[in-house]
Amino acid sequence: MGAMELLDVILIAAGAFVVLGLAAGIWFVTAMTGMRRLSATVDERWDALAATLERRRTVAAPLLATAPGPQQQQAAQAFASLDAASQPQSKAEAEAEVQRVLRPLVQAAGSQPLGSDAAEARTALAALDDEAQARRRDYNTGARELNAKGRRYPSSMWASTFGVPREFFEVDQAGAVAEPPRIQF
Structure with a gap:
């Protein structure tokens, strides 16, 4: 093999390493960018869910205005806990x-005439519950995708940077309905 052939082989090998290095670099950057984008989407979904849940106080105000003092205090404590919670599990609890505190008030509002503030608040709370369920599903879907992507290489290298794994937002409905509603007028 002549010097020229050896130089050609070295240049081809070096070129192949450069191309492979660029491909690997692009692969890593693409994975990191995808992880960043998905993490931002999950954060936006979480913010939308939290905002929807926190609107419940405003929507329930007409029901709370007619509630007896003890129920108003329970509701105030429950809403304060909801406002203070920042993580999915604590927010879900x-x-x-x-929901447990508002259930008797919503049921009592069912006997109110149509067009009353209590009946309108009940309708608005039902719509808000539907919206919260949709936002919860959106957030949980995004968190599931992010968690799955965070387990795959090369995204797993940056998973902790983007807060992976993310908790799911799951409301324990069993505890909310285990006790029969108490209606107090």
Whole structure:
């Protein structure tokens, strides 16, 4: 093999290493960018879910205005817990408590005439519950995708940077309905 052939082989090998290095670099950067984008999407979904849950206080105000003092205090404590919660599990627990506290008030509002503030608040709370369920599903879907992507290489290298794994938002409905509603007028 002549010097020229050896130089050609070295240049081809070096070129192949450069191309492989660039391909690997692009692969890593693409994975990191995808992880960053998905993490931002999950964060946006979480913010939308939290905002929806925190609107419940405003929507329930007409029901709370007619509630007896003890129920108002329970509701105030439940809403304070909901406001203070920042993680999915603690927010879900606070949401279950808010639902438990509001359930008797919503049931009592069912006997109110149509067009009354209580009946309108009941309707608005039902719509807000539907919206919260949709946002919860959106958030949980995004968290599931992010967690799955965070387990795959090369995304797993940056998973902790983007807060992976993410908790799911799951309200324990069993505890909220285990006790029969108490209606107090």
